[in-house]
Amino acid sequence: MNTITACPLDCYDTCSIIYTDGKLKGLTEGFTHGFLCPHLNHYETFSRIEQPRFKGKIITMDEALTHLSGIMKQNQKILHYRGTGNFALMQEVTDHFFSSIGATLTNGSLCDGAGEAGIIAGRGHNDIMTPQQIAKSEVVVFWGRNPHTTSSHFLPLLKDKKIIVIDPIKTKIAQAADLYVQIKPHGDAEFAMLLSRFLFIEGAVDEEFVLEHASEYEEFYELTQTIRIKAVLDNIGATLGDIGKFLELVKGKKVAILCGVGIQKYLDGADVMRAIDAFGVLFGLFGKEGCGVSYLGSSKRGIDSPFALTCKTKKVSKVDTRFGDFDTVFIQGSNPANQMPNTSRVVEELQKVENIIYFGLYENQTSQMADLIIPAKTFLEKNDIRTSYSTHYMYEMPRQKVSEIGISEYELTKYLCDAFDISLKNEEDYIAHFRSFAAKNEEGILEVKGREQIAYENGFTTDDDEFLFLEELDSDRDESDDLYLLTCKSATSLNSQFKVNDKVYLHPSLGYEENQLVEVSSLSGTVRLHVALDERLRADCVLIYSGTSGINHLTTSKKSYEGNSAVYEQNRVKLTTI
Numbered sequence: 207m208n209t210i211t212a213c214p215l216d217c218y219d220t221c222s223i224i225y226t227d228g229k230l231k232g233l234t235e236g237f238t239h240g241f242l243c244p245h246l247n248h249y250e251t252f253s254r255i256e257q258p259r260f261k262g263k264i265i266t267m268d269e270a271l272t273h274l275s276g277i278m279k280q281n282q283k284i285l286h287y288r289g290t291g292n293f294a295l296m297q298e299v300t301d302h303f304f305s306s307i308g309a310t311l312t313n314g315s316l317c318d319g320a321g322e323a324g325i326i327a328g329r330g331h332n333d334i335m336t337p338q339q340i341a342k343s344e345v346v347v348f349w350g351r352n353p354h355t356t357s358s359h360f361l362p363l364l365k366d367k368k369i370i371v372i373d374p375i376k377t378k379i380a381q382a383a384d385l386y387v388q389i390k391p392h393g394d395a396e397f398a399m400l401l402s403r404f405l406f407i408e409g410a411v412d413e414e415f416v417l418e419h420a421s422e423y424e425e426f427y428e429l430t431q432t433i434r435i436k437a438v439l440d441n442i443g444a445t446l447g448d449i450g451k452f453l454e455l456v457k458g459k460k461v462a463i464l465c466g467v468g469i470q471k472y473l474d475g476a477d478v479m480r481a482i483d484a485f486g487v488l489f490g491l492f493g494k495e496g497c498g499v500s501y502l503g504s505s506k507r508g509i510d511s512p513f514a515l516t517c518k519t520k521k522v523s524k525v526d527t528r529f530g531d532f533d534t535v536f537i538q539g540s541n542p543a544n545q546m547p548n549t550s551r552v553v554e555e556l557q558k559v560e561n562i563i564y565f566g567l568y569e570n571q572t573s574q575m576a577d578l579i580i581p582a583k584t585f586l587e588k589n590d591i592r593t594s595y596s597t598h599y600m601y602e603m604p605r606q607k608v609s610e611i612g613i614s615e616y617e618l619t620k621y622l623c624d625a626f627d628i629s630l631k632n633e634e635d636y637i638a639h640f641r642s643f644a645a646k647n648e649e650g651i652l653e654v655k656g657r658e659q660i661a662y663e664n665g666f667t668t669d670d671d672e673f674l675f676l677e678e679l680d681s682d683r684d685e686s687d688d689l690y691l692l693t694c695k696s697a698t699s700l701n702s703q704f705k706v707n708d709k710v711y712l713h714p715s716l717g718y719e720e721n722q723l724v725e726v727s728s729l730s731g732t733v734r735l736h737v738a739l740d741e742r743l744r745a746d747c748v749l750i751y752s753g754t755s756g757i758n759h760l761t762t763s764k765k766s767y768e769g770n771s772a773v774y775e776q777n778r779v780k781l782t783t784i
């Protein structure tokens with residue numbers, strides 16, 4: 207076998223992969239540029255769960271499945287909690303079984319939900335700038351997004367472009383930028399409002415565009431007037447020079463503003479996104495080649511699920527799930543005991559559950575709490591298909607190898623459906639169903655049908671087809687003197703998969719020593735970690751990467767005001783020497 211497949215991970219890049227002689231290689235043609243990142247370069251060297259276990263004892267897969275259906279038949283309160291460890295579409299097949307038996311599913315987001323809610327409130331729907339469009343821009347703004355770590359395949363697109371970076375951490379892209387603003391965490395909405403205000407002052411608003419698509423811009427102008435220029439700039443760590451340089455770099459140019467999840471890990475994350483969008487609208491960046499404000503897209507837009515849930519299917523939020531309300535919790539492709547916010551709450555809730563079933567590839571904090579562990583198959587060992595949050599392509603993922611280890615999501619569902627007399631189509635039928643929402647483009651690449659090549663070329667889709675500006679800015683900011691918690695993605699892990707980091711990163715001026723053990727605490731809890739000194743940080747920030755064991759003891763399980771999303775950077779933290 208030597209066909210093309212795609213990386214299954216939750217990542218902007220969605221690399222195309224050739225599997226030959228037991229090696230994974232990036233496709234040379236196209237966006238993958240012939241290289242993969244460390245996760246996939248070493249994919250088959252990470253040790254995985256090979257055998258099922260029940261209450262700590264190794265069992266066969268047949269025994270595991272018998273236990274599984276036995277537990278399901280006890281007709282108790284069941285929760286199906288599915289994460290994004292594998293982003294391909296056949297992961298959803300399990301929903302078919304669980305909704306059919308009346309189990310509860312989840313809604314909400316641990317990831318990009320607040321930002322997406324802001325986009326939908328303003329624009330009507332969330333569309334992206336594809337890599338082809340980004341390639342056509344002259345200036346690229348990375349706003350709370352770290353491409354060297356989280357989307358390295360976008361880097362080749364940046365050649366000869368001007369780069370602007372707005373990030374509290376002086377990331378690698380910031381070091382090479384034409385303008386870098388080391389903004390205070392959560393200062394973005396105000397910075398965006400000031401950029402808008404100066405667009406008005408300099409007469410640089412795209413009048414033609416706003417008259418047609420955003421007629422309430424004058425009310426928004428009034429709102430930008432309420433921001434006190436000097437006091438706010440001092441507070442968020444930016445200068446008038448930054449505003450001037452920003453506008454000088456973008457005026458008259460094709461500009462792509464690429465926002466990452468970094469801007470929206472706060473209660474008012476939706477408003478931050480909307481404030482940045484407002485600047486894009488005033489500047490006329492939508493519906494034009496090489497221009498736009500782009501975030502993580504809705505990867506399933508235009509694709510109906512074949513796993514129709516019954517209208518009675520109950521859902522609870524992924525952010526603050528009360529696991530203790532259920533007798534059985536089936537966890538798939540996720541590590542809630544480390545990745546959900548407020549770990550002590552999560553663990554306390556999970557401890558109340560009679561049967562925790564973990565269906566995954568790797569051992570982690572959640573598998574350690576599970577009663578029944580069922581190993582999954584890797585993407586190389588099962589058939590699948592996927593979409594992406596950065597492109598409009600659909601990627602086929604045919605099986606590349608046969609393995610004795612694990613069971614696929616489809617096979618597990620088939621077993622359960624048979625045991626419960628629930629009808630289930632063939633695997634190929636479901637994959638064909640997904641594929642039917644795509645068609646080959648001129649280059650022979652499968653692309654989701656009905657999506658615009660240039661985002662918003664047919665305008666916005668709010669009720670009156672106009673962009674809706676933010677009407678007020680939450681001034682109820684926390685004025686605490688405690689340090690800001692930054693928790694973003696690490697180069698060596700994909701959230702908690704692969705090689706996780708175990709440090710707390712601090713600016714040297716805080717006076718701690720390399721490798722010193724410290725306690726970091728917040729309103730939610732504490733974690734002890736060794737220090738790594740890091741000049742790239744602001745002195746008022748503490749950085750702990752996603753995936754670090756215990757990081758989410760520090761985070762709150764409050765949900766964003768809009769978008770039912772986790773807010774990992776809302777809590778402030780204190781340091782104590784031990």
Ligand SMILES: Nc1nc2c(c(=O)[nH]1)N[C@H]1C(S)=C(S)[C@@H](COP(=O)(O)OP(=O)(O)OC[C@H]3O[C@@H](n4cnc5c(=O)[nH]c(N)nc54)[C@H](O)[C@@H]3O)O[C@H]1N2
Nearest residue numbers: 350351352356372375391392466467468694695699700701
């Ligand atoms: N290597 C690797 N790649 C990944 C992942 C991974 O774990 N590892 N995870 C994948 C997933 S699930 C996702 S959602 C994407 C996310 O990828 P990104 O969107 O890049 O998100 P983050 O790394 O969380 O944060 C990006 C940047 O936001 C900055 N930031 C934090 N707070 C603020 C703020 O208040 N304002 C501003 N302006 N910036 C801020 C951080 O310093 C960081 O540099 O990456 C995907 N790709």
Ligand SMILES: Nc1nc2c(c(=O)[nH]1)N[C@H]1C(S)=C(S)[C@@H](COP(=O)(O)OP(=O)(O)OC[C@H]3O[C@@H](n4cnc5c(=O)[nH]c(N)nc54)[C@H](O)[C@@H]3O)O[C@H]1N2
Nearest residue numbers: 289290291292317539540541545566567568582701702752
């Ligand atoms: N502090 C902090 N917390 C965060 C974040 C942060 O930036 N900071 N980021 C948040 C974000 S953006 C996200 S998306 C979430 C991600 O959080 P999770 O959805 O929990 O994702 P992972 O940590 O990647 O864990 C996924 C698990 O999926 C399993 N898996 C992988 N492939 C397969 C498969 O094919 N089948 C099955 N059945 N299982 C598989 C693996 O065993 C792995 O342990 O974390 C969130 N948590």
Ligand code: SF4
Nearest residue numbers: 213217220221243246
């Ligand atoms: S860069 Fe992203 S899509 Fe590409 S191989 Fe790595 S994790 Fe997969």
Ligand SMILES: [Mo]
Nearest residue numbers: 216316317318
């Ligand atoms: Mo994510």
